[in-house]
Amino acid sequence: MTNLFVLQLLNGVQLGVLLFLIAAGLTLVFGIMDVVNLAHGVLYMVGAYLIATFAAATGSFWWGLALMLPAAVVVGLVLEWVVIRRLYARSHLDQVLATFGLVMIASEAVKIIWGVSPLAVPMPEILSGSVPLMGPLQYPVYRIAIIVAGLAVAAGLYVVINHTRIGMLLRAGATDRMMVSALGVDIGRLFAVVFTLGAVLACLAGALVAPILSVDTGMGESVLILTFVVVVIGGIGSIKGAFFGAILVALVDTLGGVFGPILLREVLDPAAAGQAGRMLAPMLVYILMALILFAKPAGMFGGRG
Amino acid sequence: MADATIPHAAPMRRPLAGRVKAAVVLFAIFAALPPVAAALDDPFFVLIGTRILAYAIAAMALDLILGYGAMVSFGHAAYLGFGTYAVAILSSYGVHDIFLQTAAAILVSALFALVTGAISLRTRGVYFIMITLAFGQMAFFFFISLSAYGGDDGYGLAQRSTLLGSDMLENDFALFYATLATLVALFWACHRIVGSRFGRVLTGIRENPTRMEAIGYSPFRFQLAAFVISGCMTSIAGVFLANQAEFVSPAFMSWHRSGELIVMVVLGGIGTLSGAIGGAVAALLLEEALGALTEHWRLWFGLFLVLMVLYSPNGIAGLVKQVANRGRKS
Structure with a gap:
């Protein structure tokens, strides 16, 4: 029981750092640019496909990762330049529609380019295998590496946002865009930087997860909605909120799925508990969101309503 | 340029009456469809x-809150799902009456x-949003895990709903006209709601909630x-969609539908x-046409x-107006 708990806890944290990488960009784009970007999940998918292609071409995961990052920058810049830039002054409804269109274009384009069958990305040699954790418990090294990489990015973001000039501009932009612009900051360039940063982080999340998931066209969708929940729970525009929100959502999702039925078995007979648990588990995250919003409509760390 | 300013100066009733006229024309075209299809x-x-009519009901219901209340609901497909599953679940228990199914939905x-x-x-x-x-x-995930009704794979209906004890809806034409009649009735209801005191308060809130609060609403x-009204209306569309497809699945409630x-x-x-009705027609026809041309x-x-x-922020209607205005100018 303890072993299972530790295992699921680690899985939860691993999902959490991935969600954070995606949510960080999304919350900045929402908070600073006030743009609803439904296409953010697409970037996660594109990251996975890019690394699959580059890793297959070079025969190495690391080369794939190294080539994926500049490609992600290009994707982010082009997307911002061609579509997103024209949406800043538009209503949320227009943004929803245009980025919904982007989702359709991207998922279909991916199908045309890479086909419908899922791709596999080889795991890097050095990170394959498992380490003993406690007693008979083993845990895959790669998942630990994801956690470490995610936490490192989170720490890096923390430093950039709280201790550098560009971070100061980001925070100022999230609080009051007009004022930042009035103080002579090139807001257009700031927006492009923010969007590209978010795109690269989402692509990175997709690339990191590629070796342990099958890379397919549906992968962006499930993650997009979870990321929305994270951003809403954490508070729009708050990186800190995105981090804690991501971990919380991931833990509730993973632990709830496993331990919900076990807990229900205490009060219900096994068959009913199994059925109720299966139905409740996928809904837990949304119930959590409803509870948090009921208490704090602007999320845990959100300043604006 | 002079005639461009007239719509602003005209009293509020004018564009409303025009919209009713547009709807009546659409309904008339719809009513003529089955004989034409039979002839062809x-x-x-x-x-x-029938599918277009059902989506027209849903789109109109969404327009009630999106257009008049500025509430961009991105979860309205859930209500389509409630409608479809109300039909499936009740009919699996032997309740086929469409009124009971609609009431449950x-x-x-x-x-x-x-x-x-x-x-x-x-x-x-x-x-x-x-x-x-x-x-x-x-809601989508709830129905996916509902294994008794097929879960992800969906659930085929044994039969269509019955109307007052008769199985006339098994006939595609009858189902079409029943859906059309419902659309017309709901359009009339929406039209009345929008024109009522309630509707005007709603529009007022859309324009300026603070001011509406200040005057006591x-x-x-x-x-x-x-x-709530919009959600309930959307579920009625779901009832007809289930009957049209004779199949229900969580796909009706995916966020793509919303x-x-x-x-x-x-x-x-x-x-x-x-x-909204015209938009449903245009979107679904475009989908069918593109689908016939290409797999992608x-x-x-x-x-x-x-x-x-x-390039055309006001939709097809805006595009038509733009073109019409340009035509008038030249």
Whole structure:
């Protein structure tokens, strides 16, 4: 029981750092640019496909990762330049529609380019295998590496946002865009930087997860909605909120799925508990969101309503 | 240029009457569809027509809150799902009557809309969009895990709903006209709601909630009431969709559906009711046409959407107006 708990806890944290990488960009784009970007999940998918292609071409995961990052920058810049830039002054409804269109274009384009069958990305040699954790418990090294990489990015973001000039501009932009612009900051360039940063982080999340998931066209969708929940729970525009929100959502999702039925078995007979648990588990995250919003409509760390 | 200013100067009733006229024309075209399909010996048209009519009901219901209440609900497909599953679940228990099934769909939808609406309406803007989306997904996952009714794979209906004890809806033509009659009745209801004191308060809240509050209206109550009404109407569309497809599955409630409903409303021009109906027609016909041309129709549909938003912010209606104005000028 303890072993299972530790295992699921680690899985939860691993999902959490991935969600954070995606949510960080999304919350900045929402908070600073006030743009609803439904296409953010697409970037996660594109990251996975890019690394699959580059890793297959070079025969190495690391080369794939190294080539994926500049490609992600290009994707982010082009997307911002061609579509997103024209949406800043538009209503949320227009943004929803245009980025919904982007989702359709991207998922279909991916199908045309890479086909419908899922791709596999080889795991890097050095990170394959498992380490003993406690007693008979083993845990895959790669998942630990994801956690470490995610936490490192989170720490890096923390430093950039709280201790550098560009971070100061980001925070100022999230609080009051007009004022930042009035103080002579090139807001257009700031927006492009923010969007590209978010795109690269989402692509990175997709690339990191590629070796342990099958890379397919549906992968962006499930993650997009979870990321929305994270951003809403954490508070729009708050990186800190995105981090804690991501971990919380991931833990509730993973632990709830496993331990919900076990807990229900205490009060219900096994068959009913199994059925109720299966139905409740996928809904837990949304119930959590409803509870948090009921208490704090602007999320845990959100300043604006 | 002179005639461009006339619409602003004209009294409010004029454009409203025009919209009713537009709707009546649409209804007349619809009513003529089955005989034409029969003459062409292509019953498939009638089935597509029924599908379009059902989505028109849903789009119009969404327009009620999106257009008149500025509530961008991205979870409306959930209500389509409640309607479809009300048919499936009740009919598996031997309750085939369409009125009972509709009543069940409305009841469930009202409850769901009341609870999720009360939470969602505590927020606005981007938050509202994302929260309604998340609640829509919650309903979606609930039905995916509903293994008794096929879960992810869906569930085929043994028979269509019965109307007053007769199985006349098994006939595609009868189902078409029943859907059309419902659309007309609901259009009339929406039209009355929009023109009522309630509707005007709702529009007032859309324009300026603070001012409405200052003169003594609670925006929350009016918005929630509209949200519930809209959800219930959408579930009626679901009842007809289930009958049209004779199959239900969680695919009816995916967030893509919610997005497509918004697309329909915006295509026809928001806040016009008849526009939502026209938008449903245009979106679904475009889908069918692109689908017939290429397997990758989504790519082109997405491209169309992006271009429409970037270059014609007021939808097809706006485009028609632009072209008409240009024609008048030259």
